[in-house]
Structure formats: structure tokens, C-alpha cells
Amino acid sequence: MELVPAPRPQGRPLWLYLLIAVAILSLGIWLTVAKSVTVIIDNEVHQVVKTRANTVGSALAKAGVVLQPGDLVEPAGTERVTRGMEIRITRSFPVTLVVGGSEQIVQFTGGSVGELLKQHGVKLGELDRVVPDSVQVIAGSQTVEVIRVTKDQVTVEEDIPYGSKEWAEPTLEKGKTKIVQRGQLGLQEKVYEVTYENGQEVDRELLVTRVVREPKDEIIGIGTREPSKAVITARGPVQYKEVKEMIATAYYPGPESTGEWADGFTATGIKAGFGIAAVDPEVIPLGTRLYVPGYGHALAADVGGAIKGNRIDLCFETYNEAIQFGRRTVKVYILD
Template sequence: MKPVVGPNFNLGSPRGRGPLGILKGAVFLALVVLLAAAAPRWAVKEVTITVDGTSQTVTTLRPSVAGVLAQAAIDLEAQDRVVPAPETRVVDGMTIQIRKAFPIVLKVDGQELALWTAAMTVQEFLDEAGVALGPLDEVTPGLETPLPGPAEVQVVRVEIETFWEEERVPYQELRWAEPTMTVGTTRVIRQGREGLDRVHVQLRYEDGVLVERRELARERVADPDHRIIGVGQRRPTSTQVVQTPQGPKRYRRVLEVLATAYTPGPESTWPFTDGLTATGVVARRGVVAVDPTVIPLGSHLYIPGYGLGIAADVGAAIKGNRIDVLYEDLDDALRWGRKWVKVYILDE
């Protein structure tokens, strides 16, 4: 390297040729040479560059991170992540970390976007893309999922709406055996009236589309009054007689049925707790629930072991040759249990 010559150092000066001048010049020249040799050592720095986990070490005189990366021929895309920033001044021993961007598809708000990112997690990717999440929104895969990994991130906008609404409860049409009317004739004994329920409803929307309707609760406001049609039963007197505790009774038909027992309390009748049967008769001993297609409502009955009764109620489980006899006491109902019995349909 050429020695640096200062502006006041003149080798051609007459004074420079004297012994003292020559000595001074030699010392100064040696100092300049020493400084010139030492200066590059002060500027040289050793830097580690890590690209997606792969490291290399470079020796550089470049003053900035951007200069070091240019020296190492590392091309950066706009979405690549460099730490520290490219404009940072380089110091000896520095580590420069580069995370190369990768493609990922974002599905959100009816759009499908092909993006490049160097984000570490799904949450970071969404923040980078400016996607704000609502409290119920669902993200697939989860927010803590590391990237790269899934090729697609989907955001489903979720909204929940709840409200109360009224719902009509339809009435049934029940047929009542009317002994005062001739066989083959009918008349309306009671008009039907719909009941009313209040229903708590929850609606779930995903991306604005209704996907689920759930019933959260239901309250009975008014029970329905079933429509009752009287069906004539009067015919020539029967000659068939059965002995009862109240004396002999004429009957027109006898059936073999499976009989259970119930009480007027909520343990048997919930949600109907007004103490009335389906036909409006007060629930008391002697009331029998029947299938009206087998035993007409209003029929007077005799059941051995139970006594006289009237077919005045119905039940969801009482279908076909089944009956449910009413006891006012739960212990009595439990003692009755479940048994096969004969039911006499009386001619009265």
C-alpha cells in the first residue's frame, strides 16, 4: 500500500535532507504505514447470516445489513422478513436472520386471496393481512398453528341471534261415546281451541347464511282445548251382564288390555299440570286413559280389580289395547303396576 503523504510533508524540502529532518521523516512515514495497515482490520467484521434455519458466516467491510446481504448475493422479496432491519449498522459478531416468504391462500368474507407471507403463526398472518376477528368467528386451522404448514387459512364469520317467539299448539279431535244419541249419529260437544307456547330460539349464521336453528327453552302459555265429537252409542239393550261391586251391569263389549296406572301429579302428566284430562274432565280416581280408536272416549267401563271408570283421557304411550287407570295416590298407582286385565265396555 502506498504511504499516505500529508500536506505538510515535503520530501523535496532542503530541510528534509538534514539528519534530524531525515529522522523525523522516517518516523512519520513509519507511523503512516502502520495506520494504513491497521485501518482495514478495524473495519472488517464477521457476520452470521441465517436463512430459514440455514447459517453461513461472512467477512465484510460493508457498513449496513443491506450491504452485507448484497455482498452475500442474497436476493430479498418484499414479503421476506429480515432481522435486524436492512438499514441497521453492522457490528462484529452480528447475526442476521432471514425468513423467506411463502404462499398461502386466505378465504375470508367471500374472497379467496393468494398471499405471500413470512408470518410465524396463523394469528400473525391474519394480523398482517388486516383481518379483524369477531368474538365468535372461527378460524381453520387454529390461531396458534405454526407457519409454514397449512396451504390455506379460512375465516368463518359467526353471528348468533336469540329471541322469543310464540308458537301455536294444535288441538286434537277426540271422539266421545254419547249414550244418549243413536248409533250412527254425531255432534260437536266442544269446539277445539289452539294452545300457545313461548319458545326461546337461537339462530346461528355463518358468513351470513343461516346454518342452525335451536330451541333453547319452551314455556306453555295456554293448553289446547281438544275438539270433542259426540258419537251415538244407543242401541237395543244388551243381554250380556257382568257383576260389579255396584251390582250387575250390562255390557256390549269386553277387551283384553295391558293396564298401567298414573296420577294427576306432574310425575305423570308434565307438562300438563292443571289437573284436567284431555277432555276437560277433572283428573280423579275412575278416569281411564284409552286409545280412542279402540275404546271411544266417554265410554263407561268396568275393570276388575279397579272398579267402574270412564274413558276420559288419552296418553302418548296409550296406543292399541292399552289403558292407564288413574289413582289419586302415587303409592296406589305403584302397587297397581303393569298387568293384563279385562275391560268391560258398559251399555250405559
């Protein structure tokens, strides 16, 4: 039997059949080569795509997935795509990071404060503080502060105040004062441990105090001497410190007044004469200079058996002068 070829349909060119065959073959090849990839964003399935991209980054780009700065892509964008691969994207969020007082906004995908600092290259010093603590988990936008803490020793010089003392000054009149010794400030060194946070002092602890120079007290002399007063004499004003009202008598150093055994000398060995007065040493000490109005200047240099208490016996050059003076009440000025 002779085989006869089937007749070609009329009106359809050969090239059309070839084009359809190539298209069907290409589709089959594409479906065979394309890989199925699941895109998961923040733990939720975003889309499942067929891709012939070689890398994760290319696959995401062709799938229309836009990445923001700081987003975490796993596997990395340079990894090769494999059939059935899951591409996980964790979206970043802004965190305010303050380091040593300097503020910046950084992107973070979540984790602990310590991980945030490590990710952004922030190293902590031994004394530095972190708020919140390094183990605290960051779940969303917030502020993380690194406080730079340093300590230093500082030496400060301080004055030591001087005291004031008083002592009796017999050469000074009562009511008057004078500085006998001027006060001098002392000097001390204080060593502090100073704590700084972000360059600002926040605490100061005294470690030690050293005395460099002791202070010297000021000494004030307080006058104890009775103030001097002036009495007008023939020689002019004379200063006195006390005045006594006394009974005055007069004597002549000859036998008429002192008896036949008188030698003309006083109890202190001074020759008796005008200007010598006999006194009670319990009232006026011997050697005291005196002034008696109506008589003049005198020296307490003699004693007498009848001269006791507020009595004074004034010596004259002649017996008649002594008799004329007689006995009277006088003011006796005790001179300085």
C-alpha cells in the first residue's frame, strides 16, 4: 500500500506553526528555570514570586520590594537565590541616640540597647552610664543616652582664718586698745575627687586636707591703766592718775620738829628738805611722786609715827614756814 502525506491545511502558513512551537518551548523552559521565592516582611508573608534573578537583592528589586536605610535582609542581598528560599526583611525604625550630649537619629531593627550601641560603634568606658540599661530591649522609637563619666583629682588652696586673743596691757589706759600682733591667715590644701558627666561636674568628694601654713592669732592689748588726768601747777599741766583728800601737817627737819636726835635724813635715806613728804606706805607707796596745791611737788620718801591713814606731813626749809602752814585738808595728786 502506498502512503500518501496528509494534506496541509489550506490558508495557514508554516511559519506561524513554528512561532507557536517556539513560544510553547520557551514558556516551558522559563517555568523550568524560574524559582519560587517567599518574601516575608516583619514576620508576615508579603508575597510569593517566581524569579529567575540570581541574587536576593535582584529578586527583591524585580518583585518591587523597596528597602529603606537600616532594613535587615536575611539572607544578605548578595546571596544567590535558591528554589523555595524565604527572604526575610525586618523593617528599621528611628531611635534617638545621645552620646556624651551629642544627639543623632539612627535606624534600628530591634534588639537590646547593647546591640544598638554595638551596631553603631559606640564603646562604653569603665564608668559610663547608659539609660536605659544595656540589657533593655528596644521595641520601637525611643531615646537611648550614653552618659560619659570621668573622675579626676583636683587640689584647691584655701585660707585658714586666724583667731583673735586679748591680753591686759598695763601701759595702755583703760578703754583703749592696740594691736600687739597682727593676725596672719594660714594656708591649707584640699584634695577632691571630682566626678564629671558629659564634661560637667556633678559631684565632689573631699579626700584629704593638708595644712601648709598654720594661722597666727591676732593679739589685741586691752588697756588696764587708769587714765591720766592733768592738774595745773606752776610748771604747767601735770598728769596724775589718782587724787586723794588728806589731812596735811608740816615739819622742819631740825630738832624743833623731829627732836634732838634728828640727823636730817628720811626713812629712805634721802636728806630731808622742801619737797619731801612723810606718808603712810599702806596708803601711798614710798617713792611716789605727788603734787599738793599750796605746797607744790613732793616725793613720798619718809614716814612718821603719827602719819597713819589719809595723813601727809610736808617738809619745809624753816621752822617758821612749817608753823605757818599749820594743819589743813588738802588734795594730794598722785602723779604718773
